[in-house]
Amino acid sequence: MEWSIETVEGATIGCPQGRVDEESWELFLARMNETILAAAAAGHRFVLDLARLDYMSSRGLRALTIAKREADVHGVPMALARPNDRLREILAISRYDKIFPVTASRDVAD
């Protein structure tokens, strides 16, 4: 999994790339937590741009839960953007779309 950060007005955007599974979920969580801290320092929202993420296992969902708690602790609103069809299905099955705002474009999430 690769990770990059972009910043737009009012939002810090984390962009994972590849797969989040048994091998990579810890890195995924660590990068999210770092980015949440950066967003908190900048007074931004945190948007997780899923456009280039191919797959997320239940480990990734668990990481999202933990990251959400971290974001809540720092008062950082957290949103998910641009999941592919597979991820959208996973989010729907797990009902994570009931926990996170999930949008089809980053602009809306911003």
Add this chain to the structure above:
Amino acid sequence: MTGSKSRSDPVSAEARSPLGRARAIGLAAALAMLALIQLAGPGISERLFDSYQRWAPARPAKALAHVVLIDPESLASIGPWPWPRYTIARLTERLAQGGAAAIGFDVTFPEPDRYNPDQLAALYPELAGPARDSLMALPSMDAVFAEVIGRNPVVLARAGLVAGSTDYEVAAATDAALLPVEAQFTAPLPPGVGSFDRALSNIVDLDDVAAGHGLINGTPDGDGTVRRVLMVANVGGVPTPGFALELARVGQGIATIRPVIADGGLSGVGLGDTYVPVAPDGRMRLHFGPMPEKSVTPAHLVLKRGLAPGRFRGKFVLVGLAAAGTADVVTTPIEDETYGVYVQARTVNAILSGDALIRPRLATWGESALGLALALVSLWLLPRLRLPWAAILPVGLALALLAGSWIAFRGHGLLFDPIRPIAIAGAAGVGLLAALFVEAVMARQRLAAALDVERLNAAKAAGELDAARDIQLGMLPPVDRMTRLHPAIDLDGLLEPARTVGGDFFDAMRIDDRRICFLVGDVTGKGVPAALFMALSKALARSALRRGPADLGAAMTGLNDEISRDNGQDMFVTMLVGIIDATTGEVLLCNAGHENPILVHADGRAREVPLEGGPPLCAVDAYPYMAEPIRLAPGDGLVIVTDGISEAQSPDGDFFGHPRINAALASWTADRPAGDAGTALLRAVRRFEAGGEPSDDLTVLALRFRGG
């Protein structure tokens, strides 16, 4: 990825690396070798130069030195040494008549001749009167010899003495500063040139008439080998030539000797048109060569008539001793034993030819610096080279140094020691390679140790996984109990743990005469922690549901709170719970983040049952879950799976997905037992995976409503 990357210091990073350590060891080896060579002294270099002289002995351009040897045959013929000075005078005269350019005596005459008339008269006290007067009226042998010396170009020897040497006290009677020196030095000798306080000289009668005087000191090196011959030295503060130099001067009729000074020290001596390089101490490195037989004549033959006339014409004749007990025997680079007079004769030839070996003053430092430079280059270059260059280059360089040294010796008489730089650079290379070898061995050992640890951990993990699997499978309800929960319900479950063991589980229990509760869960994570969390989740779920909650949604919300309370590792669990009324076919379902159930009609048609549901348990605190009702017709079935089925992957990376689930369940018609649903799905999934390793547990719970 953004963010600053830490950048380590490359130098310290290299120092910490195995190669950096090996290079440091190589450098230390080079320095140790340098120190060792310094401690060992010049012996190794000198032995190499000795070898050069044995392989290529000197062939002087002007071999004009001739030795008249007072050998055992001469002693047998003439009488024991010392001979009467009269005899020596006759010998001198014969040599002069033979045309000798100069005649040098490589012996000293420090005492009056014992055959002088006064000495003989003293031997015979009974001799008196006219006989004694006649004897005493005869001229002394010394006077005769002095007269011959005075008429001919004769050079006498003189031995410089330092405190503690033999004859030092004997020489005290003579003021060294007043000893006659015929050679005129054009400049004082600079500091560093050898110096003697006193000298053992000849009796004044002889000294006063000689054409020249030269020092015959020939101190060997520490190993007893004579390699250098004294050219000039101060005696009592007076510049004095060496014996061979003085003989060459007198023989050529040259008056002056020119000391040549460079960098404050003596670098050479000029004699007429020739220049002889010397060391700062005033000694010349002689290039030794053989003494031709035709250049040696026994003394007794000179005294006999019949020797070829002109044998000594133009020759620089040296008279020396070669009889046992009298000879000055020395070791040279090319001979274990030879006569001192031969060394002086060779020196005369070398002086006349301007032929001497040169060892530059800073040669040792230069060789050491070259060695260190090559060591540094080796340390930098060797790790970058592959075989055969890693062997060819150092060996080639060493051969080139040896060849260069040999060429310098043959072409210019220059003495350059290649062993020193080769040894220093070689030590660096050997140190480097040895350290790299040790490092490689240690790395192999570390890898082997790591492999052992990995195997141990794998074995341990396998043990843990076995334990987790035991926990997981041990918690599943027995199949026969499930099928007998209610006659109107056919219920069966299947769980295929993955190799790494996921956290799937299922359960079913009878609440009362009419109702049966069933559930399927999936805990995130693997191994023992997941298995234990699964056990906890299942136990709490059974506790919350076994009495038939009035509100299934509220029960799930309560269950969420209960499980979250004991969730130290931030796990979560998806769970689909159903309660079926076996008399009506009504089912209440509550979905916490799990796959939706699949409704399979009696004819095998299957479709997903969409449920609103909520997030997995433990994901969100106090989430308000809801129960959602459906109704089964007699013959209808309900199948609940985990993501081990829906997310099973083919070798191409495709997911099994719901369309394939529905297709696999088409064969599960009303006449088939509940267990067939799991079997059909398992077979379809394994076929889809095409031998690939399952990444997650595979769980199917199937329920058929037979009708009330």
